[in-house]
Amino acid sequence: MNKKGLLFVISGPAGTGKGTVVKHLLETGEFFFSVSATTRAPRDGEVHAINYYFITKEEFEKRIAAGEMLEYAQYVGNYYGTPKSAVEEALDAGKNVILEIETQGALQIRKIMPEAILILILAPDIETLEARLVGRGTESADIVAKRMAEARREVTLIDKYDYVVINEDGKSEEAAKDILGIAKAEKMRASRNTELKEKFI
Numbered sequence: 001m002n003k004k005g006l007l008f009v010i011s012g013p014a015g016t017g018k019g020t021v022v023k024h025l026l027e028t029g030e031f032f033f034s035v036s037a038t039t040r041a042p043r044d045g046e047v048h049a050i051n052y053y054f055i056t057k058e059e060f061e062k063r064i065a066a067g068e069m070l071e072y073a074q075y076v077g078n079y080y081g082t083p084k085s086a087v088e089e090a091l092d093a094g095k096n097v098i099l100e101i102e103t104q105g106a107l108q109i110r111k112i113m114p115e116a117i118l119i120l121i122l123a124p125d126i127e128t129l130e131a132r133l134v135g136r137g138t139e140s141a142d143i144v145a146k147r148m149a150e151a152r153r154e155v156t157l158i159d160k161y162d163y164v165v166i167n168e169d170g171k172s173e174e175a176a177k178d179i180l181g182i183a184k185a186e187k188m189r190a191s192r193n194t195e196l197k198e199k200f201i
Contacts, residue, residue, distance in 0.1 A: 003094050005090060006096045006186055006187065006192075007087070007096075007097050007099065007109070007113060007117065008117050008119060008183065009101060009105075009106045009109050009110075009116050009119065010022060010119050011100075011101060011103050011106045011119070011121070011154070011161070012120055013122070013129060013150065013151030013155070015129045015136075016121045016122055016129065016132075017123075017172050018121050019100070020167075024175075025098060025179060028176075028180065032090040032096065032097050033100075034082055034083070034086055035049060035083075036053070036082055036101060037054075037080070037081050037083060038053070038054060038055075038080045039054075039056060039057045040080075041054070042054050043138055063081075063083070064081070068083060068084055069083065070083070070084040070087055071101065071106075071112075072108075073101075073102045075104070076147065080101065081105065082099055106161075107160060117163070118163070119161065119179060119182065120154075120165070121164075121165050121167050122155070122164060126148075126151070126152075128169065133147055165178045165179060165182075
């Protein structure tokens, strides 16, 4: 079977539990996580170079100018983006790579790497999403309102994605298993394994 790694781009509105689902995926040992860079401040418990590369706006813009970002976007007033070199090295080494990025960045990836697999993670409904955002207590009511408006916009992009995974309350491991199934199927996709013809012809 094809030995090159596959690129999985995971997006979804804030509050869908993307980070928890990705954590379960990484625990399987089947994925390499590409750490994104951001200009936002760390939340409690977040660690530089593990959760994100936390850098200044000036440093981020220098990296954009130098062509060092695979993709980038602005979201609720901050830059988010993916350093290019680590992703390319992991794919060439045969590792499946996960990018957990915003929809703007995901659609940039689709243009430059059409073979990427785009997965949108959603809460069961808009009410559940709002309850999660309010319940985590890390943001003001104004920011929650902005995130809800952004969530509605992101869901309109659903047809730009290859797969949708619903992350039910308390069932993030099930959502991760759904993505593992997607990964297995994509690895066996005929168009990724045309070199097998050489064994039979």
